[in-house]
C-alpha cells in the first residue's frame with residue numbers, strides 16, 4: 001500500500017449537490033491542496049473554479065494528466081465505475097460517494113481495480129462518521145438484539161438513477177453491517193414504486209446470524225423518498241441498554257440496564273406478588289441519560305480520516321469490500337421485495 005507525505009494534490013469528479021461540499025473541503029483540510037475539478041457541465045465546473053480555485057476539466061483524463069494524488073468521485077452512481085477504473089489504474093487514491101456502484105457486478109469490478117492498483121479506496125458511507133453514530137459505537141454495547149431505523153424524506157428528484165434502497169437505505173445497511181460485523185442470513189422486504197421503474201419506499205427485515213452471545217439480531221429498516229417530512233431515527237435494543245437516536249436533532253438517550261436494575265427488580269417482585277402498579281408512571285421510573293454526542297461535520301471527519309489512511313498506509317475505515325458488501329445486501333433487499341410482489 002502506498003503511503004504519502006507532503007501536500008496531497010486533490011481533485012473532485014462531479015461537482016453537483018454532494019461534489020461541491022467535497023470541493024469546499026479541499027480548501028479546508030490540512031495537507032490537501034485542491035488542484036482541479038471535473039464536471040461535464042461547463043458552467044458548474046467554472047463556478048467551482050471561481051469560488052474555490054484549481055483548474056476545471058471536462059474529463060477525468062485531463063485531471064490525471066495535470067497531476068493528482070487523491071480524488072473524491074461524486075458523479076451519479078452509474079458513472080462511478082468509469083471514473084474509478086481510470087483513476088485507480090494510475091495509482092490515484094479514491095473516495096467514492098455511496099453507493100459504491102449501482103450493482104454487485106460493478107461494485108466487484110471497482111473493488112478488483114482497487115486491489116490491483118495499490119491505491120486506497122474508501123466508500124463515502126459518511127454516517128459512520130456522524131457524531132451520533134460515533135457516540136452509539138462508544139457505548140460498546142456489542143451486538144444488539146433488535147434495531148429499528150427510519151430514514152424518510154420528501155422527493156428531491158436527485159439520485160433517481162437508482163432506487164431508494166441504493167440511494168438512502170444503503171446508509172443504514174452499511175451501519176448495520178458495521179455494527180453486526182456480518183451480513184444478514186435472511187432478508188425479507190416489501191417495496192413500492194411510484195415515480196419510476198425502481199422502488200421509492202421500502203421496508204426490510206434483516207435477520208443477522210448469531211453473534212458472540214449466541215443470539216440473532218433483527219433489524220427493521222424503512223426508507224422513503226416520498227415522505228411529507230424528513231426523519232433520521234434509530235433505536236437499538238441490546239441486553240445491556242436501549243438507545244434511541246435522532247440524527248437530525250443530533251441527540252439521543254440511553255437507558256442502561258445496570259443503572260435501572262434495582263428498580264426493575266423491585267417492579268418484577270411487585271408484579272409477581274400481584275400488586276396493582278397501574279398508577280405508576282413508567283417515564284418517571286426509568287433512568288435516562290443523554291447520548292454523549294460530539295461536534296464535527298461528518299463529511300470533513302470522513303475526509304480527514306481518509307487522508308490519515310493515505311498518509312499511514314492503513315486500511316480505510318470503509319474499504320472497497322465494505323462498500324461491496326453494502327451493495328450486495330441492497331441487491332438482496334430489492335430482490336426480496338420483487339419476489340414478494342411477484343408472489344414468490
Ligand SMILES: NC(=O)c1ccc[n+]([C@@H]2O[C@H](COP(=O)([O-])OP(=O)(O)OC[C@H]3O[C@@H](n4cnc5c(N)ncnc54)[C@H](O)[C@@H]3O)[C@@H](O)[C@H]2O)c1
Pocket residue numbers: 013014015016017018019038039040041044058074075076077079097098099124126158159167
Ligand atoms: N453521502 C451522502 O449523504 C450523499 C447524498 C447525496 C448523494 N450522494 C451520492 O453522491 C453522488 C452524486 O450525487 P449528487 O446528488 O451530488 O448528484 P448531482 O446530479 O447533483 O451531481 C452530479 C454531478 O456530476 C456531473 N457528472 C455527471 N456525469 C459525469 C461524468 N461522467 N463525469 C464528470 N461529471 C459528471 C454532473 O454534471 C453533476 O454536476 C451519488 O453517488 C449519490 O449517491 C451521497
